Amino acid sequence: MNKKVISALLCGAMVLGTVSPVMAAGAAEGKTFAIVTKAAGNPYNEKEAQGFKEIIEAEGGTAIIKHPETATADAQISVIQSLISQQVDGICIAGNDENALQAALEDAMNEGIKVSCLDAKVNPDSRMTFVNQAGxxxxxxxxxxxxxxxxxxxxxxxxxxxxxxxxxxxxxxxxxxxxxxxxxxxxxxxxxxxxxxxxxxxxxxxxxxxxxxxxxxxxxxxxxxxxxxxxxxxxxxxxxxxxxxxxxxxxxxxxxxxxxxxxxxxxxxxWNPEDVGRLGAYTSIALVNEEITGAVGDKFTAGDLGDYEVTEASDGGTEVILGSPFKFDPSNIEEWKDVY
CATH class of the missing domain: 3.40.50.2300 (Response regulator)
Incomplete structure (x- = not known):
């Protein structure tokens, strides 16, 4: 089953009233993008990182994958500080704590790094937008x-x-x-x-x-x-x-x-964790290239995943929603077990 079919089943493309900006080929060229997961040894996190890396490299960028040793805010703060010193262009993080990362992520944004989160959000002051796997x-x-x-x-x-x-x-x-x-x-x-x-x-x-x-x-x-x-x-x-x-x-x-x-x-x-990572990558690229700012109503195209719009999140920040949860049962588990 190809990736377009997977995305259609698990995500569903959003139907928008206007045309979204389409990323030019090589949209990430010459830039560095980091994904920070919750912790090492988590298969779901690894799939997210795989999808993120795939898109960044396909668009000509450099992808940095960081799996903290433990699923704690302190471990992620150390990673964020290291990425700031490396002067990366974008950070996409799955937060281990909603509020404890704020100071470190604000430091990153003050250095001009475009910060988003995926899978598990950080508070609105700590991000430009949140890539949410499902409502x-x-x-x-x-x-x-x-x-x-x-x-x-x-x-x-x-x-x-x-x-x-x-x-x-x-x-x-x-x-x-x-x-x-x-x-x-x-x-x-x-x-x-x-x-x-x-x-x-x-x-x-x-x-x-x-x-x-x-x-x-x-x-x-x-x-x-x-x-x-x-x-x-x-x-x-x-x-x-x-x-x-x-x-x-x-x-x-x-x-x-x-x-x-x-x-x-x-x-x-x-949902497909690789698609969560892919959408995180496209969102990071759009932020770094200033195609979007993370404001409500911003629109962009995320490759084969389709067109997306930034919407208001329940915490007062903004989010991009991948799609609805998908049910796995005896009728389809054999089909999907080799996919991810």
Missing amino acids: VTEIGEALMDAVLDISGGEGQWAIVSATSQATNQNAWIEAMKEVMKDDKYSKLELVEVAYGDDEPQKSTDVTQALLQTYPDLKVICASTTVGIASAAKVLQDNGSSCKLTGLGLPSEMSEYIGDDDAHSCPYMFL
């Missing part, structure tokens, strides 16, 4: 409807998240809680939000603790790709009656996807 409300609705469906409409359920400071995770969880206020979710009881810190072993440990603490637990919703893979193995290895849904990589979750008792996860959701 927060849409993710919250998709996950809550999955919990409702898989649980049979009632019972105890829990969340396995990344870190307690992860802005994207927290936004999705808050969206889920808001959706839960609807009467149709009234028989569902959220018993705990557990944090696996995007570490496989800790995510395994918190899943096991949930099962021990809540023997009647019906569903775990893991809003992180590391967490869902760890939880899936725990549930399936133990033959648990508790089921799983959330956000996961098809390549890591294919053996757990199924609608029978032998599989722990009936279905899950995600």
Whole structure:
């Protein structure tokens, strides 16, 4: 399946009323662009960085990939300071903390570096715009409807998240809680939000603790790709009656996807992380070339991904939304497990 088809399925091109500026070939030539992920050893982060690097180099630029050693703000601050000293043209960062990076990112912008974020946002004062993989409300609705469906409409359920400071995770969880206020979710009881810190072993440990603490637990919703893979193995290895849904990589979750008792996860959701990185690259290029400023209403073309418009984000800043979450289930997991 080619990249255009992947982008069409997972993202959907935005239909705009006016023509967006089209980047000239070699739009990044002679410039240096950095992507800063949350931490090393995270397959999702690696796919994002791969997509970012692909576009920057295809447009003639130099791509710098930085995977901090730990998923902390302090680790990212050290990386940002290093990039400032290297005088890069653009930084695109997945924030480990919404507010703690502000001073470092403001220093970068004061040096003329165009700063954007992707995947997990930093606060509006720390960025020019945010490349959002999907709308927060849409993710919250998709996950809550999955919990409702898989649980049979009632019972105890829990969340396995990344870190307690992860802005994207927290936004999705808050969206889920808001959706839960609807009467149709009234028989569902959220018993705990557990944090696996995007570490496989800790995510395994918190899943096991949930099962021990809540023997009647019906569903775990893991809003992180590391967490869902760890939880899936725990549930399936133990033959648990508790089921799983959330956000996961098809390549890591294919053996757990199924609608029978032998599989722990009936279905899950995600987007293409490489496309998140690609859109992050196109956004960085557009900012550096001053085709956009990050203001509401700015428009640009992101190669095969299509045309995009900068819109207002819920935190008062701006964002560019890649598309809606895509459902992976037994009917399509074999097709997608070799893609990413």
